[in-house]
Amino acid sequence: MELLPTIWFIAIAVLWTGYLFLEGFDLGVGMLMKLFARNNTERRVLLNTIGPVWDGNEVWLLTAGGATFAAFPLWYASLFSALYLPLLVVLLALIFRAVAFEYRGKVDTDSWRNRWDWAIALGSLFAAFGVGAALALTTTGLPLNANGDREGGPMAWFSGYALLGGAAVVGFSLLHALAFLALKTDGEVRHRARQWFVRLLPALLLPIAAWALAIQFMDGKPWTWAAVVLAVGAAITAWLLARRGSEGRAFLALGAFLVLGTASIFGAVFPVVLPSTLDSAFDLTISNASSSDYTLGLMSIVAAFGLPLVIAYQAWTYWVFRRRVSAAHIPEAHSFLPAIAAKAFTTKG
Amino acid sequence: MDALEIARWQFGITTVYHFMMVPLTIGLGLVVAVIQTAWYRTGKPEYLRMTKFWGKLFLINFIMGVATGIVQEFQFGMAWSEYSRFVGDVFGAPLALEALLAFFVESTFLGLWIFGWKQLKPAIHLACLWVAVIGSALSAYFIIVANSWMQHPVGVEMINGRPVMTDAWAVFTNNTALVAVPHTLFGALAVAGGFLLGIAWYHLWRRRHDGVDAVGADGRVVPGEDARIPGRDRTDYNVWIRSLRIGAVVAMISFAGTAVTGDLQGKLMFQQQPMKMAAAEAACHDGTGFSVLSVGNVGSKNCDDVVAVIEVPGILSFLAKGDFTTEVKGVNSLLPEYKEKYGTTLPDNPIYGDRAGQEIQYVPVMEVTYWGFRMMIGFGGLAALAALVALWITRKGTVPESRWLMRLAVFGILAPFGANAAGWIFTEMGRQPFVVAPNPDPSGIDQVFMFTAAAVSPGVSAGELITSLVALTAVYAVLLVVEVKLLVKYIRGGVVSAMPELAHAPADENEDETPRPGGDGGTKPADDVLAFAY
Numbered sequence: 001m002e003l004l005p006t007i008w009f010i011a012i013a014v015l016w017t018g019y020l021f022l023e024g025f026d027l028g029v030g031m032l033m034k035l036f037a038r039n040n041t042e043r044r045v046l047l048n049t050i051g052p053v054w055d056g057n058e059v060w061l062l063t064a065g066g067a068t069f070a071a072f073p074l075w076y077a078s079l080f081s082a083l084y085l086p087l088l089v090v091l092l093a094l095i096f097r098a099v100a101f102e103y104r105g106k107v108d109t110d111s112w113r114n115r116w117d118w119a120i121a122l123g124s125l126f127a128a129f130g131v132g133a134a135l136a137l138t139t140t141g142l143p144l145n146a147n148g149d150r151e152g153g154p155m156a157w158f159s160g161y162a163l164l165g166g167a168a169v170v171g172f173s174l175l176h177a178l179a180f181l182a183l184k185t186d187g188e189v190r191h192r193a194r195q196w197f198v199r200l201l202p203a204l205l206l207p208i209a210a211w212a213l214a215i216q217f218m219d220g221k222p223w224t225w226a227a228v229v230l231a232v233g234a235a236i237t238a239w240l241l242a243r244r245g246s247e248g249r250a251f252l253a254l255g256a257f258l259v260l261g262t263a264s265i266f267g268a269v270f271p272v273v274l275p276s277t278l279d280s281a282f283d284l285t286i287s288n289a290s291s292s293d294y295t296l297g298l299m300s301i302v303a304a305f306g307l308p309l310v311i312a313y314q315a316w317t318y319w320v321f322r323r324r325v326s327a328a329h330i331p332e333a334h335s336f337l338p339a340i341a342a343k344a345f346t347t348k349g
Numbered sequence: 350m351d352a353l354e355i356a357r358w359q360f361g362i363t364t365v366y367h368f369m370m371v372p373l374t375i376g377l378g379l380v381v382a383v384i385q386t387a388w389y390r391t392g393k394p395e396y397l398r399m400t401k402f403w404g405k406l407f408l409i410n411f412i413m414g415v416a417t418g419i420v421q422e423f424q425f426g427m428a429w430s431e432y433s434r435f436v437g438d439v440f441g442a443p444l445a446l447e448a449l450l451a452f453f454v455e456s457t458f459l460g461l462w463i464f465g466w467k468q469l470k471p472a473i474h475l476a477c478l479w480v481a482v483i484g485s486a487l488s489a490y491f492i493i494v495a496n497s498w499m500q501h502p503v504g505v506e507m508i509n510g511r512p513v514m515t516d517a518w519a520v521f522t523n524n525t526a527l528v529a530v531p532h533t534l535f536g537a538l539a540v541a542g543g544f545l546l547g548i549a550w551y552h553l554w555r556r557r558h559d560g561v562d563a564v565g566a567d568g569r570v571v572p573g574e575d576a577r578i579p580g581r582d583r584t585d586y587n588v589w590i591r592s593l594r595i596g597a598v599v600a601m602i603s604f605a606g607t608a609v610t611g612d613l614q615g616k617l618m619f620q621q622q623p624m625k626m627a628a629a630e631a632a633c634h635d636g637t638g639f640s641v642l643s644v645g646n647v648g649s650k651n652c653d654d655v656v657a658v659i660e661v662p663g664i665l666s667f668l669a670k671g672d673f674t675t676e677v678k679g680v681n682s683l684l685p686e687y688k689e690k691y692g693t694t695l696p697d698n699p700i701y702g703d704r705a706g707q708e709i710q711y712v713p714v715m716e717v718t719y720w721g722f723r724m725m726i727g728f729g730g731l732a733a734l735a736a737l738v739a740l741w742i743t744r745k746g747t748v749p750e751s752r753w754l755m756r757l758a759v760f761g762i763l764a765p766f767g768a769n770a771a772g773w774i775f776t777e778m779g780r781q782p783f784v785v786a787p788n789p790d791p792s793g794i795d796q797v798f799m800f801t802a803a804a805v806s807p808g809v810s811a812g813e814l815i816t817s818l819v820a821l822t823a824v825y826a827v828l829l830v831v832e833v834k835l836l837v838k839y840i841r842g843g844v845v846s847a848m849p850e851l852a853h854a855p856a857d858e859n860e861d862e863t864p865r866p867g868g869d870g871g872t873k874p875a876d877d878v879l880a881f882a883y
Contacts, residue, residue, distance in 0.1 A: 052464035055415060056457035059448060065422055066445035073437020080426025080433075081806040084813045087427055092824060095416040099828060102412035106835050149430070149808030291438040292513045302446060310453045317457055320468050 004296035005286040008071040009273065011303060013266040015067055016135065019060035020169065021176075021258055022314075026050040026057050028177025030097060030124025031170070033117050036178075036196070040110075042189055043117060044330045047101065049184040052321050054101065056314055058094070061131070070299055074148055074289035075138075075273045082142045082150035083134050083157055090130035097123030128173045129166035136165020139215055139265055141275035144282050151278060161214075168208035172258065175204040179242070179251040186326035190247075197242050197250070205235055205257070212261050219268040227264035231257050351703070353805045355814040356428040359821065361777075363420050365770050366825050370414035372769050375489060375534065376541025377407045378482040380599065382475075389475050395587040398580075398844045398851075402588070403545070405847035408463065409835050413828065415456070420821065422448075428814060431700060432784055432804035439505050439514040440495055443521075447491035454484030489537075490530050497526035499785050500776070501621045502797040512785075512797050525621065528613040535606030536729075536772065538599055539765040543732050545596025546739055548840050550758035552589040553748045562586060562747055570746030579852035580845035588844055593743060597736040600765070604733030607768075611726075612668065619669035621788050624683050624711060625779035628718035630665060632679040639664030640719075680712055687711040691787060691798065700803045709800070713781045721775030728768035735761050 029050050037043040050057075069076040080087060100119035104112075140161040143151045150156055178200070181193035212228050220228075238253035269275075273289055276282035290296065350358075381403050388396030422444060425433050433441075458481040465474050504519030505512035514520060556562040556573075561581060563571045572586035619626050627633075630640055638660035663673030670677075694708050695701045739758065742749065748758075780786045787798035838846070845851045 052460040053457075054460075056453060056460055058415075058419075059452045059456050062419060062422055062452055063445065063448040065426075066441065066448040069422075069426065069433065069437060070441030070445035073433055073441055076426045076437065076441070077430035077433040077806075080423060081428070081430035081809050084427050084806075084809050085816065087423055088817045088820065091420050091423055092820060094419055095824060095828070098412055098416040099831075102408060103831065103835060106409070107838075145808075147807065148434070149806070151808070154810055154813045291441065292508075294517075295438050295442055295514045298514070298517050299442060299445060303449065306446075306449045310449065310457075314453070314457055317461055320461060320465060 002287060002290075002293075004293050004300065005071075005290040006271075007300060008067070008290065008296055009266070009270060009286050011307075012064060012067055012071065013262060014307075015060060015064040016266075017259055017262045019057075019064055019131075020172070020262065021255055022057035022060055023054070024128075024169075024173045024176040024258070025180035026054040026177070027124040027128040027169075028173035028175070029181065030120045031128070031174060032177055032181070033124075034121035035174075036181075036192070037189075040113065041327045041330055043113075044105075045185055045189050045325050045327055046181065047104070047120075048325050048330070049181060051101075053314075053317055055098070056317065058098070067299070067303075071291055071296055072273060072284075072286070072289045073291060075284050078142070078144055078148035078150075078284060078289075079134065079138055079274055082144065083137065085154055086130050086133055086157065086162070090127050090134070093123040093126035093130065095123075096120075097127060124173075125170060128169045132165040132167070132169025133162040134165070136161045136168065136211055138274050139269045140218075141277040143278050144274070144276040144284075145278065146282050148282070148284060161211075164207055164211050164214070168211045171204040171206065172208050175201060176254055176258070179238070179247070179254050182242070182247040183251045184324055186324040188327070190324070190326075194242055194245070194247065198239060201235065201239050201242075208261060209235075212264050215265050215268045219272075221268060224264040224267040227260045227267065231260035231264060234260060350811070352809065352811040352814055353702075353704075353802060355811055355818055356805045356809075357801070359428060359814060359818040360424060361774070362818070362822055363417065363424065363825070364777075365774065366829075367414065367417040367421055368769060368773060369766055370410055370417060371489075372533075372537035372540040372766070373410050373544060374407070374414045375482075375485050375537035376539070376599075376603075377403060377410070377544060378478075378485055379538065380541050380545065380595065381407055382478045382482045384595075385475050385478060389471060393587075394584050395591060398584065398588050398848060399592060401847045402844045403592070405839055406544075406548075406836060409832060409839065411459070413832050416828075417825070428806055428809060428817075429804050430806035430808070432799065435511055435799055435804070436498075436785065439502075439512055439520060440498060442514070442517075443491045443495040443498075447488050447495075451484050451488035451491055455481050455488060458484065486534060489533055490526075493529050493533060494521055494523060494526045497523045497529055500780060501525040501617070501788055502785055505797055507796055525614075525617055528610050528617060532607055532610035532614060535603040535610060536765070536769050538603035539607065539729060539732060540769060542596045542598075542600030542603055542736065543762050543765045545592045546600060546736060547596075547759045547762035549589045549593035549596060550739070550748050551755055551840070552843060553586075553593065553743075554750070554752075554755040556581075556586065556589070557747060557750055564745075564747065568745045572746075578845075580843065580848065585844060590743070590746060593748075594740065597740045600736035601733050604729055604736075607729055615668040616671065619677065622780065622786055623678055623789065624680070624687060625713065625718070625776070625786075626669060627678060627680045627683055628713040628715050628779050629722040629775065630677070630679075631715045631719040632665070632677065633681050634679040635676045635682055636660075636679065637664075637666040637674060637676060638662045639668065684711055686789070690789070695800065695802060698803075700807065701800075702802075702807075704802045710782055713779050718775055718779045721771045721778065724771035725768050725775060728764045728771065732761065732764040732768070735764075 029046050033043055033046055037046050065076070065080075068079075096119040100116040100123060104116035104120070107113075137157060137159070140159070143156050145151050175197065178193045178197040182190055182197060185193065209232070212231065216225055216228055234253050234257035238250045238257060241253055242250035271286045272283050273286060274284040276284075381400060384396055384403065385400040387393070388400055425444075458477045461469065461477040462474065462481060465477060469477065498520060501523055502512060503523050504514060504516035506515045507513075553562070557564075559575065561573045561575045563573060565571050570586075572583045574583060575581040615626075618629075632640070641659040641661060665677050666673050666675040669675060688709075688711070691711075692709065694706050695704055697705050699705070701707075735758075742754075748755065782800055782802065783798050784801040784804045785797065785799040787796070
């Protein structure tokens, strides 16, 4: 067993888990803008829970992508080129979503806000679905030839697993967002989020559980089966805690569910990183897809120092903005003051 | 167009677009950090207003850079999988480090800055902005290390047909990168300088035009107030005159910086990519003269079609070598050298698709390299000259009443953007037909190179590429319109558009209401958790 490629397989699993954990709730909050929030004040409560952190959360995706490129260039090249169209959708979704967060409050009309609310909700939905589909397909396989290129045309990647993975991440993100809102808000939004969480937990976790189980039946190892069992236990714990009103612990229990779930999935497929559905001889594994030990060693040193630092200052951010947000905190909408602009248009010459 | 050409157009369009947002982010971020530092140290209200106003414009632009940056990272794998496989061992590392060491820093600390006006102590709040600014400069460093490796591959050995990193120090201190990084940072500052200058000019002009500011008998400005409009007081005058002067000085310093670093780059280019040097000049024959104007078809394959009309002897040698006599090789003498070293036709390898066996075009598209090089220098120089003139014109404290001069100042904002874009287009197009350029220079590793024709994803169809090209271009175009409209709206609105509290301050006594950097933020309730809320 090669040590460095194994370490980097684990590192990439950690980065994806970090991404799903952190951006999971802000993607979910994005979708809830249209599903859950009842008026503009509630939507602003939702937005301001993730306002200071969503961009930092999204960097986990960039880092997961960049680390895959650096540590497993062949995995990166095959996965990203084979999933050309779905990843295009993810990119467009992320573009609209990011711009919408920043621009939504910049013009004070309902139609402007409504347009960007849709951009946030649909952008979050498509991004979560696409990332989930891509992650599921890298565990279940793509029609790759000997060179690692997709055979069979632009839609050859499609399978039921794409839908399952997409639904898995969408469902998890929605639930995670409800747990997050219960923890980060106060008043009506907080209570409704907790109610929804308790009511919807089984349905929203069903697809991700189905994905984890499907992988176990294909490639499960004893310890990954154990992780699945523990994950189910964590989900039940989260449900019980939320019902009791322990919002912080419910959020952490759901986080434990995610960590155990992704560990069971990545652990089961190891050491294959991207199976070929055409011929298992074309499977990409940690051995044949990885960079040289020199590169991996260099990256290991930097990551050993860099990743804990990132976690430390991101944790500090959450500490700084630890207060609950409620409708009472939302200042009246800063209606734009076009004093000079108005004059510029009306004054002649 | 085949898949390769579509993929190249896509990379070009998305990169040039992304790099309209990036220099403004890097340059303006630094300027805002300096201004907020001035506020922290002096407590002068105009510095707070400048921080808020320029900070608002910074954020409207920043988000577009973030949104379009993700496309860049994904694109290598999606459209250029063969490239990614070939270079991954060495090229992936700077990209991963950029995300890990720069993007995290930038996004997290900017989030703290945007939302932390009240939660954080003023010194920490200011430090967050500085950390974010350093993060964006670091990201420029890492991505340019990656790009410079494509211009000048170092620190690798060829193993099984792929470059494998053997010397990380060489990769991360590539001399090409060490001069390109400051060149790019100065280029970014030039954008910020022009931005401040143009917008501040507009507002000073507006104040004169509306009769707020007057000019005394000695030609000096007499700043006034307009009580009907919130925030249009004497402090507002200080905001704009200071912004104008900062912008002009930044523009001039950064042009000097780009000139010095650009000169160093020219000398490296002469050693590392002689064909690019020749193409920059559309020079067919060896010579020493810098062409100010060449006529005829500079892109012609037939060198006799190009006639240099105005040529300054010796200057090209100076650009390349630092003296006035070195003969710089033209296309005619370089072509045989390239053909001998790297072949006359593309190898018969399926990786080249229909292009296998075709003759290799070693000469870049010379219309693009020749004019790109001149547009970069021309726009950059014009902006610096305009900044100097602007400082002189405004020496008595305000701008002339001329509407045309105001328009010139506002549209002049575009010149440094043009210089940035032209420079990148020149250096990337000048590297063709290689995506990783070989280095005839003895210090380089000559056998490390890759033709662009071999880099595209073999499994991705032209249809998929066209879909993404059309989708991305359309979305980018729409978002550009939205961004510019928002910027224009906030610029026209003036400081109060970024500081609504100016309108709600009692009876224009806002000098007293202005929060002091050391204070607790005035009359706001202590449990106001949102300072810069969405």
